[in-house]
Amino acid sequence: MEVIERPNTEARERFLHELEEIRIRLSPEEEETIRRALAQRVLFTTVERMSQWVVNWARGNSLFPLTFGLACCAIEQMATGGPRFDMARFGYEVFRPSPRQADLIVIAGTLTKKMAPVVRQLWEQMAQPKWSIAMGACASTGGMYNSFAVVQGADWIIPIDVYVPGCPPRPESLLYGFLKLAAKIRKEKGRVYPWIK
Numbered sequence: 001m002e003v004i005e006r007p008n009t010e011a012r013e014r015f016l017h018e019l020e021e022i023r024i025r026l027s028p029e030e031e032e033t034i035r036r037a038l039a040q041r042v043l044f045t046t047v048e049r050m051s052q053w054v055v056n057w058a059r060g061n062s063l064f065p066l067t068f069g070l071a072c073c074a075i076e077q078m079a080t081g082g083p084r085f086d087m088a089r090f091g092y093e094v095f096r097p098s099p100r101q102a103d104l105i106v107i108a109g110t111l112t113k114k115m116a117p118v119v120r121q122l123w124e125q126m127a128q129p130k131w132s133i134a135m136g137a138c139a140s141t142g143g144m145y146n147s148f149a150v151v152q153g154a155d156w157i158i159p160i161d162v163y164v165p166g167c168p169p170r171p172e173s174l175l176y177g178f179l180k181l182a183a184k185i186r187k188e189k190g191r192v193y194p195w196i197k
């Protein structure tokens, strides 16, 4: 194979000379500064990790809660969806009418033993991946109702991701719970496509 040398034009000579000057002008400290700046700004990753991060980011910022409430806490949940508190700015405003379209259930209110099988069924009807929030003292621990009729915490029947304390928690608290859940989802690993084994 024949290698054709590029002609050494005057412009090229000048360019190479300038490059040499630039290199000489950099002190070791300056080179170190540039190296550190690159390390801070250039990201090395794998396609798998990057896709996991993108999927988690999208999931955490577009939760579809189920239209569902059990007691007084549900009133605060409704207020959270109203214009004053504006859940929409975080991407959570689309309360779904069917568990098959929802990926989040907020247990908002006192969970009685009579309602427990219904909540369990709703949870099982939701498609993977799915998350849950226990809103208020009653859903988290049974609250003040230490009685034969009340489930002493929604985690007796479904796994709970975030507990929001209060009686009732204010809409700001529920929003904080949503944001905590989004932060948790962003750290998830190995759940990109859970339906593919």
Ligand code: SF4
Pocket: 071, 072, 073, 108, 109, 110, 135, 136, 137, 138, 139, 143, 166, 167, 168, 169
């Ligand atoms: S935590 Fe308080 S406000 Fe919420 S359902 Fe229980 S009693 Fe009602």
